[in-house]
Amino acid sequence: MSSYRTTLKRLSALSVVLALAVTLSACDSFVSNVDQPVDEAGSEQFSDPAEAEFLITGIEAQWADTHSGVTDLADGLSDELRFGINGDATFPTFSQLDAGIIADDNNSITGALNDLQEYRYLADDLLRRVEEDERFDLSDPSASASEEEVRLAANVHGANARYYLATYFGHPDDPRRGGATIDTSAFIPSPELYQEAEDKYAEALTEAEALEDGLLQRQIQSVRARAALYAGTHDFQDSGGFQGEEALQAAAEYAREGLQQGESWDVAYDLNTVNDYHNQAGAGRLQLAVQDGNFNQLATSGENPSESYRVADEDTGELVARSHIETVANNPDELNRIPLTVINSGGTTLGGFGALPENLQGLALGDDLFPTIFDIWEPNGAPESIGDSDTETIIEWGQGKWEERTDMPFVSWQELFLIRAELELRGYDAGGESALELVNAVRASFGLSDLSDIDMERLAVERDRTLFATGHRLPDQRRMDVVEWHLEDEVGGEQTAQWLQLTRSETEPNPNL
Template sequence: MKHYIHTGLAGLLLLGGASLTGCDSFVEDIDGPVDRVVGDSLDSQGQIPFLITGVKEGFNDSYDQLATLSDLLADVGQFNPAVQNSTFPTFGEIDRGEIELDNNSNDNAYDAVNEYRFSADDLLRRVNETIEFSDDEDGAEARRAALYSANFHGGVARYFLGTYYSVDGQNGAAPISEDQENPSAPIPTAELYAQADAKLAEAAGLAATDYDRRVINTLRARIALFGGDRDAAANFAQNGLVQTDEPYSGRYTSLSTNAWWIDGGRGRTQISINDRFVDLDSLDSRSLVEIAPPRDAGVDPGPFYRQALYLMNSDPLPFLTWQENALILAEADIFDGGDDNDARTRINAVRTSRGLADLEDGDAIDQDLLIATRDRELFTLGLRLVDQRRFGIFHLGPDKQRFFPLPQTERNANPNI
């Protein structure tokens, strides 16, 4: 089980302070208690860097859980008890698309996303209502940085909720409760995406660098694509990440580890990888997979595989890349009457970046190529589940869950569900 120490603020420290103790996470040999922070003490300009860092840590905690679990629900990951240390039945439920409402793996991810969303929105509230900024250059920069982070991450959190959660497991929707006493009804994915895009547009106007603006444009392109508007996606992607750009990634430390390492890698292999990635590994210049050890003699000896992209617990997990941006543009070319030569050029650029030979003039530039390219290129990024839904290639039966259900804790607390 992954243990989280939330430096993200969320509800655990903003309502007058709350304990961090839980799930066997303890800190020893300290000089007195350090598990409480009084919310009012954060209402100063000097606390802006701390508040922003907390929001960013919330992104890390949310994103890697969603990436691993959604790839398990998709046809990327597998739960195989014959793999050594693969023991949690909650992972098996996700793999089968039969997720119980009290599944604690789903519950943990849902809590992380909502703490992340809350911390971003509360930062925005503090900037607008309680923090006094100095009337100088430092004050103006602190305000800009806080507003940028609050809007950017508030948009990302809403994208997460709209992409991965559902009341019935089939249609995306999730609540956003500004007031704990009056929780909202589930908001459909289309509306959550519209909220996300509005916040990202606000963040774009506050961005400090051209790179930040390109990151935002790539995310807005993805959201438009997943919302079914390829034209809008292409328009955003035209100003998105380019080949010289580094990925925008989740960053981890020894206290906040990459979930692929701890749940689907050398830390522990609860999530093994579909065999097809062995063939893809032989083509890609990256090492995608490695052998996962079987449990013991007398059980299925395999071979079984686990991801090999993240071999250290602190390895960053890409969230947005120029390769994805290029494939969004290629998709628009393929489906919306664009030039096949443009699509081929974009796909070839992605292939070249991974050591694959260029497509030739006679090779088909079509949906099948696009799906296969995205499958390999976006491996472990939590996007395959959405591609399976939107291209009609979900591998489980029609009665199986295609989103994560809102957990029982949310249903108990929210009379609108």
Template sequence: MKKNIVFIIVMAILALLTSCDNYVQDVDPLIDRVEDDRLNSPDQLDFLIKGVKHRFSTMYDNLVFLAGGLSDELYYDANAPGSSFPTLREIDLAEDIRRDNNSVDGVFTPLGELRFFADNLVTRATSIGTGEDLEGALFTGYFFGGLARFFYATYFGLYQEQGGGVIDGGPFIPSSDMYDLAIEKFTEALNHTDYEGFANWPDITSKEMAERLTHSMIARCYLYKGDAASALTHAEMGMQEGDDPFMSLYSAITNNVWYYQANERHQYLVDDRFADYITADPNEANRVKIYKVESGSLSWWQQAFYLTLDAPINCMTWQENELMLAELKLTSDNAAALAHVNKVRASHGLDPLTTLDEAALIAERDKELMTTGARLPDQRRFDIWHLPAGTWKYLPITQSEINGNPNLDVGPE
């Protein structure tokens, strides 16, 4: 009797031991998340393409917002209604931006994700090797991979005067080398523009637009790098009058940060010179969109581009391409340069200029490319920095990167 009981107990234990394993494995699958390897299929490529673009949009609005604050385009005023982020003030003053400034984290971290999503899409699409969205996926991966590297090179730096970024936990890559990497990516993207699906995209709607846009991007990289000859070659193949702008897109769910921070609240305001432009020529209001904010006896100017949650932001327009051409031909063929500028002006109903010098070109860029993050690199390139030496001309590579990346070691605040 005893032996039987012992036997039963032992069998019960064994049964329990094995069935416990099966029991705990039997859980409902996740509904809101999916494992990486289940996305390795041609019909998931469109989902991945949209993810890259989504990440682009969520970092781009913040990026150009901070770039505006760092430059002389936007400024912080503690008296303005709703201004409260000391991190934004710190960026505006630029004299001592802490590396743990969490507004900078708010751009640097998603930029890393954008770069990863883009590179990851290339790798994945290459290994899948088939499907109707294959070319679209490869184009997206290369294009946005190039764009991410462009952003590192243009907007971030290790020290106040040293621009550049980091890829995948590696060493610091100075701007010049980073632009080369961006160009490499954009160049490869040009090999993948033969894609019918462009017609269904909300942002890049045809093969031709894809090609011209990519050339404009390459031109911009060369221009900011300082290689005028290469820049000119690509700008000539870039966007043309009539091309739709390439923009980052938003919705009520994933909204444009400018709507909240530079409209509902006034964390940054637009420099007064923009009002002066309109005073000098009222037609400038067609492209310099601003409105007045008043509080008691104080008043400021605020941007009027992004007044709804879903307002898109320009990233490259045919007008910008024209201005690049103008800049590149300024000394060698001033008349042609002037024509480029006037083409841009005409598109906004503005009277043409009669002469064009560097100062006028800079002013044109200031007005045309307002709120798209161009002012910061322009101030550096044209040596018109508005603050004393020793201030930050780039957004600092963040403390999170330094803490986790042994190749970067910088001292305390």
């Protein structure tokens, strides 16, 4: 069900609850002279300008639900993460992502898309209140936020939602075509959604300038640069919208005004809004494991699990797949930007969540834990013992970057520097530093040595490692010639997906799709 219809159904349900409350109000056990609970209020109550700050906070909470829910699925469709070898105990929806053949009732995608569409709806509805609802008068002394603050939140989150739709979702019948719907619209191709995002980011920047918030201006320009880069470097079939040379020139302009070293824009997680990477690709539950590059560990444990994967050589059958585990084993300093955690047979992590270098020093295996594990571990799908007890049996590798309540950067200065470096390599002026200087600044922040030169192929490696477990591998595979797509074009007569396809719950209620 689209979020628009979901919202209407919720409001209808709330009216029933309120009617029931009136019926029962005569009972002595009920107190009748109390304020209506905000979380059970109808939409009309939020036309009160005193609720403006509350509405903004609600949108930000929905953003958190959306961000990790969408990006971890994108990592599963890319070859960043894969369906775990213990897949029989988890959901087959993740196996579909891993193999690239996605059913139209995939409830993992449905859940992420519902969260995203609700996020978009809340942002758009807040802007509607400002522009159409006379009762929502933000000049009233009772208003809890200024008009600039409300317009800023509505526009920036409306833009973010359209960025997600353009970057991650695709046509239900064409898994190689990006785009989505808004409410019950016809299908909107990605370039048009990027244009809508661009327009809303521009409005948000105007409000940030009015508020004289320099950091917020740099944050907006950074995500605006990313969206423009993605719009400009995808090979879209659709004409119109924001794409090509126009988008790349805009990306360079925005990137010059983006984040400075040490700055980021974070998505906040807490007990009420949990980071999905923890519960789907980490110590909470390992439905998506870190890609290790081994044929026997791919897809499901069923028959012919890896038939959708491309092979490097038709004669040898050698698999093309990157291995983060091998990267870390060859250079343990890479743990600083590719944090891994080892999941043992009890479902817990060795060395504490995150398995960062400082968490590993006290273990019996000593400072060389990861190289030692890598030497012992046999990629044959069976657990391998690294000690004397069952709790020291490796069953899987997970991302150790995000815990249950770990905030995630929506954009970091390191990502912005890599965006600038890519634009420089493509021939656009993205600031005063060279591509090599920008990349080495990023590497230095993780304690890594300088590179002596940089080209597009190496930049793709730096993006891959720096942006590990953030959802950026999928668009990079589609848009960068030096990064190969990892799935066969067709499996069993079905074309493999490069976008998270709109599922039945979004398409069936829509008469225009």
